[in-house]
Structure formats: structure tokens, C-alpha cells
Amino acid sequence: MPELRKDPIIGRWVIISTERGKRPSDFANLPKRKPSPLCPFCPGNESSTPPEILAFRPPLSEPNKPGWTLRVISNKYPALRIEGDLNREGKGIYDKMNGVGAHEVIIETANHIKDMQDYEDKEMEDVIWAYRHRISDLKKDPRFRYIMIFKNQGEEAGASLEHSHSQLIATPVVPKRVSEEVERSKTYFEYKERCIFCDIIRQEISENERVITQNDFFISIEPFAPRFPFETWILPKSHVSSFENTKKEAIPALAKILKETLLRLAKALNNPPYNYIIHTAPILNHEELEQYHWHIEIMPKLTRVAGFEWGTGFYINPTSPEDAAKYLKEIEI
């Protein structure tokens, strides 16, 4: 019998319909890559990107020249522009404003063919440090309400360049999905006086049916009402609403759990295309929120059942999160 499940945070119902289920081996894999002399993200081609905003490179090495291990640049084709005022205006019932914002690219490695799950611990920690640096810097700009960090891995997941990278978009508005999470978790907090994410973590640890892995600071789970097969979330075990307020001593643990989770997904699903998104609190007077809890949502792109889901917010998922968790937990890495 298929099952209808409700996401406790934003209230979305999904159908878990395993009779149409696929085994992990049915899912597609990514082609192997070769280094390309024309890749703008490869060392030696720094001049074909906008100048670096941040780079991890040896002392005394020259900016925008090889030697770096990680670079942050402006997106050459930005969806939003950093210059200008918002000029909010209405026309009849419609509202609009200028597309002011930041759109940056984090080139995570100098190695064209290295995937994130194969990074050394230090490389992964550096990616997290770079995210933190850039968020902390852009937060100072009073025009921005939200800073979104995400990664598209593989062409099917929307990556236009294959060299491993993430993106940052700072926006003058809060994305709808995030404001729903914040508002609905506030309703829960007012009713229960507890953070809903903290309650989820407690229940997941006690039931132990959907946990993939955990360490002192973080937990990786399949959510109870996932939209997609093998959708996976990573959450800090202690309450913290903003990603950039993660304690320094927790960063190695975050690097470890992100690497292990991606490695399990890669092994289980033949190196699938995926997206991940860091859900973090909006910028509101730089305050920590007692009802919200930052987390990473990883969505392997395995199925094409993207048809009407967009239009309705109604998802049919052929793989139960319990099956996915069992599979991911047992895979040898």
C-alpha cells in the first residue's frame, strides 16, 4: 500500500509509492571527466574568470595566478548584479525591484577531475571555511536578506562546468521555501516551546531507522517525508540557526560527515548528479533564531518524475527513506 507522509516542518504531503520502486543500481551515473585545457576553473586559466574575491594560496603567491588550492570569484554570467539600489516599485497589483545581489562561484579544488567525495579532510574543511568567510562578509551589506549556498554536481543537476564548484547567491528577498520553514517552525515553537528540528533529531536518533551516520556534532539522515529517492539531510546536533555561527571546533566534524555522506551516495548510486543546498536562517538583525536550525539538503537527481511536481508541490517518491537509509548505511566505503 502506498503511504502519504507529511513533512513536519513545512507541511508538504508526499506519496511514498514503492511499488513503482527502483533499485539503486537502476539509477544513472556520471561520465568520467578528462582535464580540459580550456576549463576556466583550472590553474593557468585564471585570466578567463573575473578576479578572485578570496583565495587560499601559499604566502607571497600572486593573486589570479596558479598556486591556489581554492578560489572564490564573481560569476561571469551573474543572475543578479552587485551594483545599484533596489528601487522597489509596484505597477497595479504587481511588485518588482532591481535584480541587485551577489552571485559568486567557489572553485573548490585546483584538480579538474576530483569530485567532492574524494577530497582530503583539509580540502573539505577549506570549502566550509570559504562558505563561512563569504557569508560573514556579505552579511554586512544591508541590502541583502538572504545568502544561499548551493552546489550543482553534474550536467543533469544543472552544472554548466564540470570542474567541481559551488555557488553563492545573496538576495534582497528571502526564498519562499526558507521563509516557509522559518514561519512554520515558529508556529511549532510557539506551541511546544521547542525547536522542531531538535525534536526531529531526537526522534531520529531514538528510532534509528533513517540515520545514515553521525558524529559528536552532526547527524546525516533520510528525512521522514522525502520528495526524492535518497534525499539526504545533514543537521548540527546542537541548536544553531545560522550556518556561519557553526563553532570553529565543529568544522572538521562537518567536513567529515559531508564527505562520508557524499561518498556513500556516490558508491550506492553510481556517482549520481546531485544538488545540495544549505538552508540557513535569513539575515534578521544578525540574531540567532530559537525556532530555526540550519541544515544541508542533498538531492540526488535520479528520476525524471519532475513533471507536475513543480506545479503542484506534490511529490511521488518511489523509494522509502527507511530502505534508502538501510542501503546507504550498509554500503562499504
Place this chain on the structure above:
Amino acid sequence: MPELRKDPIIGRWVIISTERGKRPSDFANLPKRKPSPLCPFCPGNESSTPPEILAFRPPLSEPNKPGWTLRVISNKYPALRIEGDLNREGKGIYDKMNGVGAHEVIIETANHIKDMQDYEDKEMEDVIWAYRHRISDLKKDPRFRYIMIFKNQGEEAGASLEHSHSQLIATPVVPKRVSEEVERSKTYFEYKERCIFCDIIRQEISENERVITQNDFFISIEPFAPRFPFETWILPKSHVSSFENTKKEAIPALAKILKETLLRLAKALNNPPYNYIIHTAPILNHEELEQYHWHIEIMPKLTRVAGFEWGTGFYINPTSPEDAAKYLKEIEI
């Protein structure tokens, strides 16, 4: 300069960023189809589908045998099951219920290679009649809260069989996107004492920048804040909240505008894969709602920028609706 625009109905902001824009000719097209002797939707293969629930066929012709011009059957691999009770239950903070519902397939034509935009007027009207029949019938089942009708055209849009068909899913819950539309349009109604959709139609007709075509009963527009390039909506000009309450005399006009809109999209975009979804009021004591207005949303599947959009509800659209409307309006059909 990119522009941020807010959808007035559900409050979603989108980025219209035409600098990354593509011309319609850049978009992909569907391969031409050949009739297949194995297609379960073709005449002669009726025995390989579940028995028909409804069929348009000559008087005295036998059910589940050739002769029909349109057939409605249960989905052979249903996402929801028609038998059983809901058995709503909770486990800690989680809620679930049995996946009870209806999942039907409307085989719109006996002709394997005919696309919807090429239907005769009568064929298109029959499709609409079939939708209306099935909704009116399933509405009587007290377990259902919503009846969703949608079409996936082309493999890229999620169609698993190429023979032209639509689907119906009746669910015991209201899809999130629909309940948001209903709730937010209620807020507007309480404030203005007018239907927001009626206001949109008035403004669109008066501005005439995003209208593609119209007739006495319906209008076809590019919405002000579209998520996707060439996203197109068809709305009834007079207020009516439920699709199945469309007046009999308006059905030929609906068939005409749907055909013309799909034909313009097919010509402009090289026969693109697409999804359409009928947004109609939830089943609430069978009452018409004064704040809600049924409509069809057509989403050509042209771009792969589906990456993080799912996760954030934040869309970047490379084509402005004004450009798309101009292009669609001017194309020769």
C-alpha cells in the same frame, strides 16, 4: 539589469535575468514518433490496460475493444490505491496515512502519432468533457479533498509512454501549491473584496503586454512572474473557482484556446516537451469559492536550471514574459 518580480498570488519572488537569455530556436525539440504495435494505448491493445472507466465510442460498440475515440482507464502502476481507508496516524512528531486515492489515465486519441495541438476541435472538446466527467464522478467520494488533472508531454517532461494522454490523481489531501493559492487569494479577497485572478485578468487586458490570445470566454497569458521560459496560463474571463463548473457553452472556447496556445508553443519552440496542470479549487462541501479562480498552467520544459530551484522555491528565468508573449503572438500558425 536583472529584475526581481513577485508572483502576486502565492508571493514567490523570481529573477528575470535575460542577459543569460536564450532565443526560442535554442531550445530542444521532440523526436518524431512512429506507431508501435506494442503501445498499450493503441486500438487493438485494449486488453493490456485495466478495463475502461469511461470511453467515447459509437453506440453498440463493445467496451474494451477498438472503435473508441477516447478512453479513460485506471493507471496500471498507480501512485495511489482506490481501495481502503485512510487510517490517519501519528508517530511522535510525524504524520502519515494510507495512500488512498484514484490514479487514472485519459487516452485522448486513438491515433498514436497525433499531438494535442493537432487535434480537431471535436477531439479537444472531448478531452475536456472527459476531464469534467471524471472529476464530477470522483467528487462524490467523501475520502477525496482534491482532484488533479495534468499532462506530461514528452519523455523529458516525465511521460513514460509517447501516445498522447493526460492523468488524473484524486488525493485525500490538498497539494501544497494549491492550498497556498487558495489561502493567499483569500487574504487578498478579505482585503480588497475582489478575486485576485479577476484583477490580474483586468490588468493584463488593459496593459496588453503579456496576452497571447483571447476569446469570449478565456484568455491565454504569460504570467508576470513566471518560473520558466514560456510558462503560459489559460484562465476563464468570468469568475469560476472549479474547473468542472465551467459552463457547457464555454467548452468549445476552452478547446479552441488550449489548442491555439499549444500550437503557438509548438511552432515557437520546436515541439517542446511540456507539462500542464489544471489548478482548480479543492473539494469543500462542493461550494464555489469567491476568492479562487481555476486556470491551466503550461510549463514547457526547456531549461535544465532545475538545480536548486526545487530546494529553495527560488527561480531564475532567462526569458522575460513580455518577450515570450510577443514572440508567441507573432508566430504564424
